[in-house]
Amino acid sequence: MTTDPQPSGNGAHHASPGEPPVIDAQQLLAPANASAPPPPEVASAIADAASTIGFFQLTNHGMDAAVLQRMTRAMHSFFDLDLETKLQARRSETNAMGYAHDELTKQTLDLKEVFDVSRVPHPELPDTDPLNKTIEGFNLWPPGQDEFRAAVLAYYREVERCSFQLLEAFCAGLGMERTALHHLFEGQHTGFLRLNHYPLAHPLAQQAGKPQELMGVHHHTDAGFLTILVQDEVAGLEALAADGTWHLVRPIDGALTINVGDLAQVLSNDRFKAPLHRVRASRERRRYSAPFFFNPRPDADIAPLPQFVDDMHPPVYRPINWGQFRSKRYEGDYADKGEEVQISHYRLDRIGSKEQRQQQQQVAT
Numbered sequence: 001m002t003t004d005p006q007p008s009g010n011g012a013h014h015a016s017p018g019e020p021p022v023i024d025a026q027q028l029l030a031p032a033n034a035s036a037p038p039p040p041e042v043a044s045a046i047a048d049a050a051s052t053i054g055f056f057q058l059t060n061h062g063m064d065a066a067v068l069q070r071m072t073r074a075m076h077s078f079f080d081l082d083l084e085t086k087l088q089a090r091r092s093e094t095n096a097m098g099y100a101h102d103e104l105t106k107q108t109l110d111l112k113e114v115f116d117v118s119r120v121p122h123p124e125l126p127d128t129d130p131l132n133k134t135i136e137g138f139n140l141w142p143p144g145q146d147e148f149r150a151a152v153l154a155y156y157r158e159v160e161r162c163s164f165q166l167l168e169a170f171c172a173g174l175g176m177e178r179t180a181l182h183h184l185f186e187g188q189h190t191g192f193l194r195l196n197h198y199p200l201a202h203p204l205a206q207q208a209g210k211p212q213e214l215m216g217v218h219h220h221t222d223a224g225f226l227t228i229l230v231q232d233e234v235a236g237l238e239a240l241a242a243d244g245t246w247h248l249v250r251p252i253d254g255a256l257t258i259n260v261g262d263l264a265q266v267l268s269n270d271r272f273k274a275p276l277h278r279v280r281a282s283r284e285r286r287r288y289s290a291p292f293f294f295n296p297r298p299d300a301d302i303a304p305l306p307q308f309v310d311d312m313h314p315p316v317y318r319p320i321n322w323g324q325f326r327s328k329r330y331e332g333d334y335a336d337k338g339e340e341v342q343i344s345h346y347r348l349d350r351i352g353s354k355e356q357r358q359q360q361q362q363v364a365t
């Protein structure tokens with residue numbers, strides 16, 4: 001049973017304590033509002049959510065519903081293809097985009113299959129033209145799937161447009177000029193769209209003493225700045241709240257689910273929180289989702305912004321070069337190369353770094 005959302009002070013609604021707020025976005029993402037400042041109460045509700053649970057849901061958002069629906073249909077047909085066809089667009093160690101059914105999170109196999117698509121720098125040129133290679137590699141497409149390609153690329157352009165508008169609301173919520181962070185993304189952002197399909201969990205998985213097999217995605221934070229997620233009606237996504245308990249991020253028809261990424265946490269010097277989240281696998285229903293990871297230019301050096309640093313709030317992180325961080329992270333997704341790189345490795349107090357833990361152990365023993 002679900003409870004009716006309760007209104008809170010700034011127009012956001014919480015279903016229950018710890019559950020991400022549902023925010024009426026007042027058409028924040030509509031093209032007509034591209035040059036308008038984000039409504040202050042929307043920016044403030046976003047900032048409240050971003051600085052507490054790190055997740056929120058946007059209703060009445062203004063993204064093009066027809067483009068979204070077309071992508072969703074194409075995603076279902078794609079995952080229904082036979083494995084052999086999907087494997088023709090299989091990603092590799094040197095090409096992060098394309099199809100995979102063997103992704104690792106925290107060195108553990110996730111129960112899902114994915115298809116990743118990045119920005120196309122020169123849409124007028126063939127997909128395989130060297131000028132269309134980004135730090136993610138080339139986009140790979142299964143043969144004979146023209147509608148899938150067209151639908152996915154149309155959605156990519158739409159969610160990319162919305163990401164810039166949402167970035168402005170994040171900036172406004174942090175009390176900054178709304179275009180203050182555009183330079184980190186403009187021209188060469190490395191945002192990518194992921195299509196996720198979570199097949200049914202095997203009924204014997206838990207009995208076999210392997211509860212980890214019941215996770216669609218193991219707990220993680222998203223590495224980029226922000227994520228715009230479309231989830232279907234099958235529940236499964238959970239976020240870790242400050243009290244240490246997992247809360248369902250319930251699917252809401254027509255809403256966009258947004259979460260803070262690691263880089264927004266770093267830039268805001270820990271004001272915004274990148275939440276740990278995971279996806280439970282279901283034994284009853286297959287689940288589909290489509291996150292867009294809004295990531296900066298490869299040459300962006302991300303560090304706490306001066307306005308969030310003072311005597312009381314010293315910088316928490318040293319600069320992170322995005323291009324290097326992303327490629328290290330991908331190595332961990334693709335194959336077990338040891339501990340996955342995290343922003344905690346860049347903390348100046350070095351809490352959580354391997355070196356520090358080893359040092360602490362040496363001191364303790």
Ligand SMILES: O=C(O)CCC(=O)C(=O)O
Nearest residue numbers: 196217231237279289291
């Ligand atoms: O499927 C979902 O709801 C979320 C997936 C996710 O967290 C991810 O792909 O990073």
Ligand SMILES: [Fe+2]
Nearest residue numbers: 220221222277
């Ligand atoms: Fe995620």
